[in-house]
Amino acid sequence: MLLSVENLSKSYPGPEGPVPVLRGVDLQVQAGATLALRGESGSGKSTLLHLVGGLDRADGGRIVIDGQEVTALDDAGRAALRRETIGIIFQQFNLIPSLTVAANIAFQARLAGRHDATRAAELAEALGLTEQLDKYPEQLSGGQQQRVAIARALAARPALVLADEPTGNLDEDTAAVVMDQMLSLVTETGAALMMVTHSPDLAGRLGRQLHLRQGRLA
Numbered sequence: 001m002l003l004s005v006e007n008l009s010k011s012y013p014g015p016e017g018p019v020p021v022l023r024g025v026d027l028q029v030q031a032g033a034t035l036a037l038r039g040e041s042g043s044g045k046s047t048l049l050h051l052v053g054g055l056d057r058a059d060g061g062r063i064v065i066d067g068q069e070v071t072a073l074d075d076a077g078r079a080a081l082r083r084e085t086i087g088i089i090f091q092q093f094n095l096i097p098s099l100t101v102a103a104n105i106a107f108q109a110r111l112a113g114r115h116d117a118t119r120a121a122e123l124a125e126a127l128g129l130t131e132q133l134d135k136y137p138e139q140l141s142g143g144q145q146q147r148v149a150i151a152r153a154l155a156a157r158p159a160l161v162l163a164d165e166p167t168g169n170l171d172e173d174t175a176a177v178v179m180d181q182m183l184s185l186v187t188e189t190g191a192a193l194m195m196v197t198h199s200p201d202l203a204g205r206l207g208r209q210l211h212l213r214q215g216r217l218a
């Protein structure tokens with residue numbers, strides 16, 4: 001099993017004490033599987049993705065990725081896991097403004113020790129970025145920046161891709177194109193994908209759909 005989540009809990013502080021968001025989430029994802037994560041606004045989808053990605057710490061429960069217990073790792077251990085195993089594609093693209101598109105795409109792969117210029121060029125081509133490689137992020141449209149973020153995540157050949165509404169701030173047509181590209185590249189790479197989406201159409205294209213309700217997955 002690539003990802004195993006057991007009885008995961010997380011609360012945030014509120015004015016009248018801790019407010020529980022996740023109340024015992026269980027989830028298993030096999031290598032190469034694709035999963036849509038749905039649920040109302042505020043149901044905890046982003047929180048779950050952040051915990052799985054090691055960006056925040058759970059209050060209780062266990063997350064195991066590729067045999068490593070994320071919930072037992074310290075900050076450095078979680079950073080290493082993110083570098084080597086996980087690709088993160090969130091709405092805030094987090095591109096590095098001082099680096100060209102080409103360098104942004106290579107960045108994650110270099111950190112993981114898996115940079116391959118041919119592969120990076122193939123990804124740029126597949127995502128329609130060949131003409132943009134020497135530009136800087138601020139010179140790109142939102143859709144183009146989104147594609148760079150996708151290329152950067154996939155160039156590092158992660159076993160698990162976490163995507164949080166990756167096309168949420170694009171127009172419908174651009175979102176559909178970017179999503180098609182992302183899904184076919186994820187399939188081609190053999191990565192598992194866990195994606196938060198509000199779109200039933202998009203969710204229907206993934207292998208499995210789960211809903212977060214009242215802090216649990218069903």
Ligand SMILES: Nc1ncnc2c1ncn2[C@@H]1O[C@H](COP(=O)(O)OP(=O)(O)OP(=O)(O)O)[C@@H](O)[C@H]1O
Pocket residue numbers: 012013021039040041042043044045046047048
């Ligand atoms: N850092 C934080 N501090 C306090 N409360 C938080 C924090 N992050 C999230 N929350 C609260 O936790 C709940 C779940 O938030 P989360 O962002 O995980 O939901 P979501 O399902 O991703 O929502 P959306 O679909 O609107 O993005 C919300 O009520 C939110 O206000």
